[in-house]
Amino acid sequence: MKKESKFLDYIKIILVEIVAFFLFLFFLKIESIWIVIAAILLAILIYFLSKIYKEKFRALIELFSRYQNFAIGVLFILLIIYPFISPLIITHSTYWMLILIQTGIYIMIALGLNFQLGSTGMMNLATAAFYGIGAYTAGLLALKLGWTALLTIPLGGLAAAFAGLLLVIPIYRTKGHYLALVTLAFGFMLVLAADNIEIIGGPQGLKNIPPVNIFGYNFLTEIGSLHFYTNYYYLVLAILGITIFIFARLFNSWIGLTSAYIRDDEPAAKGCGININLRKLLVFVFGNFFMGVAGAIYAHMIGFISPPNFQFAQSLLIVAIVIIGGMDNILGVIVAAILLVVFPEKLRVVTEYRIFLYGILLVVTLILRPRGILPFGPRKYDSSILKFARKGGS
Amino acid sequence: MAEEKKVIFYTEDIEMRFGGLYALKNINIKIYENEILGMIGPNGSGKTTFFNVITGFYKPTKGRFYFMGEDLTGKEPYEITRKGISRTYQISRLCLDLTILDNILIGTYPVQKSGYSDAIFNRKKLIKEVKKHTERAVHLLNIFNPDLIEKLFVPVRSLPHIDRRRVEICRAMIAEPKLILLDEPSAGMNADETKELMDDIEKVRKEMENVTIMIIEHDMKVISSVSERVIALNFGQVIAEGTYEEVSHNKEVIEAYLGKEVANG
Numbered sequence: 123m124k125k126e127s128k129f130l131d132y133i134k135i136i137l138v139e140i141v142a143f144f145l146f147l148f149f150l151k152i153e154s155i156w157i158v159i160a161a162i163l164l165a166i167l168i169y170f171l172s173k174i175y176k177e178k179f180r181a182l183i184e185l186f187s188r189y190q191n192f193a194i195g196v197l198f199i200l201l202i203i204y205p206f207i208s209p210l211i212i213t214h215s216t217y218w219m220l221i222l223i224q225t226g227i228y229i230m231i232a233l234g235l236n237f238q239l240g241s242t243g244m245m246n247l248a249t250a251a252f253y254g255i256g257a258y259t260a261g262l263l264a265l266k267l268g269w270t271a272l273l274t275i276p277l278g279g280l281a282a283a284f285a286g287l288l289l290v291i292p293i294y295r296t297k298g299h300y301l302a303l304v305t306l307a308f309g310f311m312l313v314l315a316a317d318n319i320e321i322i323g324g325p326q327g328l329k330n331i332p333p334v335n336i337f338g339y340n341f342l343t344e345i346g347s348l349h350f351y352t353n354y355y356y357l358v359l360a361i362l363g364i365t366i367f368i369f370a371r372l373f374n375s376w377i378g379l380t381s382a383y384i385r386d387d388e389p390a391a392k393g394c395g396i397n398i399n400l401r402k403l404l405v406f407v408f409g410n411f412f413m414g415v416a417g418a419i420y421a422h423m424i425g426f427i428s429p430p431n432f433q434f435a436q437s438l439l440i441v442a443i444v445i446i447g448g449m450d451n452i453l454g455v456i457v458a459a460i461l462l463v464v465f466p467e468k469l470r471v472v473t474e475y476r477i478f479l480y481g482i483l484l485v486v487t488l489i490l491r492p493r494g495i496l497p498f499g500p501r502k503y504d505s506s507i508l509k510f511a512r513k514g515g516s
Numbered sequence: 517m518a519e520e521k522k523v524i525f526y527t528e529d530i531e532m533r534f535g536g537l538y539a540l541k542n543i544n545i546k547i548y549e550n551e552i553l554g555m556i557g558p559n560g561s562g563k564t565t566f567f568n569v570i571t572g573f574y575k576p577t578k579g580r581f582y583f584m585g586e587d588l589t590g591k592e593p594y595e596i597t598r599k600g601i602s603r604t605y606q607i608s609r610l611c612l613d614l615t616i617l618d619n620i621l622i623g624t625y626p627v628q629k630s631g632y633s634d635a636i637f638n639r640k641k642l643i644k645e646v647k648k649h650t651e652r653a654v655h656l657l658n659i660f661n662p663d664l665i666e667k668l669f670v671p672v673r674s675l676p677h678i679d680r681r682r683v684e685i686c687r688a689m690i691a692e693p694k695l696i697l698l699d700e701p702s703a704g705m706n707a708d709e710t711k712e713l714m715d716d717i718e719k720v721r722k723e724m725e726n727v728t729i730m731i732i733e734h735d736m737k738v739i740s741s742v743s744e745r746v747i748a749l750n751f752g753q754v755i756a757e758g759t760y761e762e763v764s765h766n767k768e769v770i771e772a773y774l775g776k777e778v779a780n781g
């Protein structure tokens with residue numbers, strides 16, 4: 123009896139995910155702007171339906187959170203088969219794959235920022251600059267020294283982390299929003315510097331950065347009839363999976379708790395014995411690492427980087443993703459990244475007004491859901507803690 | 517009597533000046549091990565400032581203070597907390613959007629052993645630790661208000677004032693400090709709640725037999741019922757010290773309070 127209902131639950135999850143997956147694919151397929159707008163209206167309709175059928179909707183969410191690992195597993199399988207299915211449905215599947223990879227890279231950066239801003243309350247307005255440090259480090263190491271991506275990618279991350287360390291140490295003693303100002307200035311300075319330093323290419327940037335080549339497997343190799351981007355798709359999927367795994371574990375740990383306390387009430391956190399400065403330093407450096415890694419992957423994939431790729435507008439996009447997604451919520455960040463990166467591609471007619479669109483989205487979310495689409499929920503640490511507490515602690 | 521007891525904490529000529537204002541002046545106070553010490557004084561007499569100084573939030577402009585024989589002057593709040601002094605705040609400082617459990621567990625910070633790598637790679641160790649502290653949190657909640665146990669994963673925001681205060685007291689207790697400082701725990705409570713709170717303080721005492729408690733209070737009922745010894749402050753200076761009977765009959769103390777009432781009237 124019980125086994126049967128569990129089986130049914132699994133089937134339900136699989137069905138819901140497959141339907142969502144194909145809806146997404148068809149959304150990518152449609153070309154006409156009017157149908158896109160119709161689809162957006164449909165999404166809004168679904169949103170209101172979810173308000174009306176609250177109970178059913180809640181039961182569905184409950185189902186997914188109960189079998190969280192299973193649901194994530196199914197999603198991963200769908201994402202793994204995506205490259206093989208999408209050419210059958212979508213006309214410009216290579217282009218959309220590139221967009222999805224780009225989305226994955228943005229999610230990584232945004233998760234790094236979410237750890238700083240969402241979890242700990244540290245504003246970082248130079249995410250694009252740190253991403254750029256990762257990209258330039260990897261690009262230079264690969265170009266000038268011929269190092270393998272196995273080294274350049276982690277070193278790109280470390281370089282961004284180290285830059286973060288140098289930036290945060292001097293502002294230990296300052297309070298409030300200085301960090302936002304300092305990172306803002308740093309971002310501008312860095313782009314300016316990259317523009318003017320000849321050995322790193324100046325305004326021309328770095329060209330012909332070699333592709334990832336791991337254990338003799340060149341990422342320019344096509345997989346059957348699939349574009350070579352597919353290699354990077356899987357690389358980003360794998361690294362993103364690890365990133366999500368790490369940040370989910372950190373959220374459900376003392377680290378996540380300590381960070382949240384620093385974010386919500388710094389004096390109280392001090393009074394609980396927390397060395398605020400040290401904690402903030404670690405959080406900043408750790409978050410930056412992932413931005414650097416993302417930049418390194420990007421550099422290898424595109425093969426060409428230049429200062430405009432890392433401008434303030436990019437940082438702003440990342441901040442918008444974290445704020446719209448919901449502070450300190452990994453799923454929220456992912457949803458917002460898809461919303462802000464994939465959807466505008468559909469509205470190419472309005473590409474020029476993209477920043478305007480972000481602004482509107484930001485304002486609308488702040489009015490409708492001031493704490494983001496999916497604000498953080500209770501920290502559960504582990505299912506065993508939850509069970510223990512449910513039993514009334516005996 | 518009290519003189520036979522061991523001094524756990526003492527200050528030497530503490531002075532705290534804000535510009536031209538002496539919030540504390542020539543403060544020489546001893547706290548004996550295992551006692552419940554009350555501190556009274558009119559508004560603005562420097563009581564909270566005293567707590568802020570000895571927990572490292574303010575650096576005194578003069579003087580030193582010692583805890584268990586160690587000079588803690590100039591130390592940061594986190595260092596002082598780790599030595600075994602914990603506190604609550606006059607205006608309660610909880611993270612309202614975090615759960616009851618989180619708000620208590622943060623108090624275990626000084627004894628937490630799992631860091632980044634355990635959180636990511638060694639979940640067994642981390643979860644074992646979380647479970648141990650959660651058990652303790654449940655135990656403490658059970659003492660004050662068993663109803664709260666069912667709400668472990670509910671944000672503190674939804675709780676009434678008195679329960680928030682209890683969560684704050686649990687947070688201060690959970691790391692087993694040697695000295696607990698309570699800053700006007702009855703602030704903002706009605707008479708019934710204040711009575712419950714007095715019982716709660718007795719419960720703290722029962723639960724942690726060796727703990728020393730210092731409590732700031734406006735409410736004379738609370739002070740007279742819970743504290744074994746009382747210190748009175750006025751304009752940043754100690755004006756009386758002794759049992760509640762002695763202090764409450766002290767002429768200067770009466771004047772300080774009457775003066776205040778006259779001024780307010």
Ligand SMILES: Nc1ncnc2c1ncn2[C@@H]1O[C@H](COP(=O)(O)OP(=O)(O)OP(=O)(O)O)[C@@H](O)[C@H]1O
Pocket residue numbers: 534537539557558559560561562563564565566606
């Ligand atoms: N950070 C500060 N800067 C300037 N003045 C301060 C500061 N903190 C406290 N004071 C002043 O020090 C004096 C003592 O304040 P304190 O908060 O210690 O009083 P209190 O005895 O706790 O009063 P209450 O009963 O109202 O809580 C007041 O005059 C207050 O204005």
Ligand SMILES: [Mg+2]
Pocket residue numbers: 563564565606700
């Ligand atoms: Mg006070």
